[in-house]
Amino acid sequence: MKVTVIGAGISGLATAYRLLEAGAEPILVEAEPRVGGKIFSEAADGFLIEHGPNGVLDSRPAFTQLARDLGMGERLMPASDAAHHRYLYLRGQLRALPGGPKDFFLGDILSWRGKARMALEPFIPGRRRGPDESVFDFASRRVGVEAARTLIDPMVTGVFAGDAQRLSLPAAFPRLRKLEDEHGGLVRGMVATMRARRKEQGAKAGGPAGPGGTLTSFPGGLSEMTATLADRLPDVRTGAPVSGLQAREGGGWRVTAAGMDPIDSDAVVFAAPTPVIAQLVGGFAPKAAEALNGIRYSPAAVIAYGVKADQLPRPLDGFGFLVPSFEHRKVLGVLWTSSIFAHRAPAGHAMLRIIVGGARSPELLGLDDASLLAVIKSELEITFGAAMPDPVFSRIIRWPAGIPQYELGHLARREAAERALRPYKGLYLGGNGLYGVSVAECIARGDALVGPVMRGEPG
Numbered sequence: 374m375k376v377t378v379i380g381a382g383i384s385g386l387a388t389a390y391r392l393l394e395a396g397a398e399p400i401l402v403e404a405e406p407r408v409g410g411k412i413f414s415e416a417a418d419g420f421l422i423e424h425g426p427n428g429v430l431d432s433r434p435a436f437t438q439l440a441r442d443l444g445m446g447e448r449l450m451p452a453s454d455a456a457h458h459r460y461l462y463l464r465g466q467l468r469a470l471p472g473g474p475k476d477f478f479l480g481d482i483l484s485w486r487g488k489a490r491m492a493l494e495p496f497i498p499g500r501r502r503g504p505d506e507s508v509f510d511f512a513s514r515r516v517g518v519e520a521a522r523t524l525i526d527p528m529v530t531g532v533f534a535g536d537a538q539r540l541s542l543p544a545a546f547p548r549l550r551k552l553e554d555e556h557g558g559l560v561r562g563m564v565a566t567m568r569a570r571r572k573e574q575g576a577k578a579g580g581p582a583g584p585g586g587t588l589t590s591f592p593g594g595l596s597e598m599t600a601t602l603a604d605r606l607p608d609v610r611t612g613a614p615v616s617g618l619q620a621r622e623g624g625g626w627r628v629t630a631a632g633m634d635p636i637d638s639d640a641v642v643f644a645a646p647t648p649v650i651a652q653l654v655g656g657f658a659p660k661a662a663e664a665l666n667g668i669r670y671s672p673a674a675v676i677a678y679g680v681k682a683d684q685l686p687r688p689l690d691g692f693g694f695l696v697p698s699f700e701h702r703k704v705l706g707v708l709w710t711s712s713i714f715a716h717r718a719p720a721g722h723a724m725l726r727i728i729v730g731g732a733r734s735p736e737l738l739g740l741d742d743a744s745l746l747a748v749i750k751s752e753l754e755i756t757f758g759a760a761m762p763d764p765v766f767s768r769i770i771r772w773p774a775g776i777p778q779y780e781l782g783h784l785a786r787r788e789a790a791e792r793a794l795r796p797y798k799g800l801y802l803g804g805n806g807l808y809g810v811s812v813a814e815c816i817a818r819g820d821a822l823v824g825p826v827m828r829g830e831p832g
């Protein structure tokens with residue numbers, strides 16, 4: 374069974390590797406000269422800079438399982454305990470997020486009114502299945518508007534660089550929907566999940582990244598995994614943007630890419646961004662193309678800001694901070710990278726990772742490097758409430774089409790694309806545009822596709 378996989382980000386690499394394990398002959402075709410897509414770990418001047426994802430939450434096993442299967446289990450590196458504390462920039466200062474319900478109700482993140490409303494969550498009836506619901510509406514309904522604006526909005530920004538009012542809850546955070554459906558509410562659901570997890574793992578549940586799991590990477594960054602995957606694959610063709618796809622007479626598909634002989638195979642897995650898939654299938658499945666073109670991508674820029682540790686205005690004693698939209702700051706969030714993974718800055722130095730852009734400040738991607746750095750320095754001074762040193766090292770990475778937005782109607786769009794492609798045997802949809810944006814979800818989608826591809830069934 375020959376399978377062409379289009380796009381060598383983590384989705385395409387992981388899918389191709391799982392297909393190889395299952396006995397297929399995968400051919401991985403990538404437009405860029407390097408593999409990895411959004412994943413790129415760069416070592417420079419003693420700093421380790423992640424251009425894309427900073428790490429992967431271990432709560433979903435697909436990532437850690439793949440690492441173990443690749444023989445990289447020993448290299449998995451969890452975030453340090455120092456990263457346990459998380460902050461919000463709220464009402465003019467950084468405020469620590471409380472570690473437990475008691476601290477939360479005694480603390481000042483929410484007003485008394487907001488806390489009282491949140492305490493009612495277990496008594497709010499579940500919503501009957503109906504039309505789609507935005508993440509913000511769901512959160513407001515369950516925990517109240519103040520908690521939705523203060524806590525849920527920054528969480529959404531942290532994952533999607535997106536707008537909680539536009540993102541679809543069942544598409545973007547299916548687990549939250551499941552907690553309500555299966556347990557009647559978030560508190561009940563979380564308690565049940567934590568109990569089950571504790572039973573499974575002993576006292577290990579939680580960790581530096583909170584109840585979602587522990588942020589995990591490798592000493593050399595996430596590129597360790599993409600490089601290992603590429604090494605294991607027998608046929609990886611880079612610098613070859615796929616531009617055509619035709620059904621072959623008698624079955625199978627022909628893929629054409631610039632500068633290469635056409636590739637014939639029994640099946641094709643799409644692991645490129647949705648506009649690329651739309652362009653490839655548009656000629657024969659216009660309804661699929663229309664649905665795929667309805668998925669918007671949010672721009673994001675990552676700024677690595679390295680400083681001398683003794684010049685910092687405050688200790689970077691935690692994971693970093695997020696900023697709710699109503700604070701109208703230009704930064705979406707700041708990770709204290711060298712506190713999360715200590716070796717990412719040389720001795721005597723610290724590194725911050727600032728994210729801007731998203732639905733909130735897309736115009737910042739248009740600034741030149743010097744102007745953007747000046748904005749960042751000023752934003753850090755406002756949020757820290759103190760002067761910041763100039764960086765001794767900096768790197769700016771712009772992702773104009775950074776993160777796909779699972780907006781209201783996403784599940785219907787996904788279903789429409791799947792339906793329109795179903796008559797075309799041997800075509801499979803993957804990649805982060807449809808089934809989950811986290812690295813672990815991208816890997817899990819690949820895992821899920823292997824059985825159907827090998828059996829020639831719809832994916």
Ligand SMILES: Cc1cc2nc3c(=O)[nH]c(=O)nc-3n(C[C@H](O)[C@H](O)[C@H](O)COP(=O)(O)OP(=O)(O)OC[C@H]3O[C@@H](n4cnc5c(N)ncnc54)[C@H](O)[C@@H]3O)c2cc1C
Pocket residue numbers: 379380381382383384385402403404405408409410411412424425426427428429430613614615616644645646649673674675772775776804805806809810811812813815
């Ligand atoms: C700034 C940022 C921070 C993030 N942080 C995190 C994080 O901390 N944790 C986490 O889990 N996730 C994070 N994510 C999300 C995660 O990184 C991505 O969703 C994931 O890496 C996407 O993988 P992918 O393979 O689906 O897509 P991509 O990585 O986008 O790969 C798609 C590939 O297709 C190729 N391609 C495009 N057109 C063609 C063509 N015509 N022919 C052939 N190939 C083509 C592209 O060049 C690319 O290599 C972050 C994303 C960004 C942008």
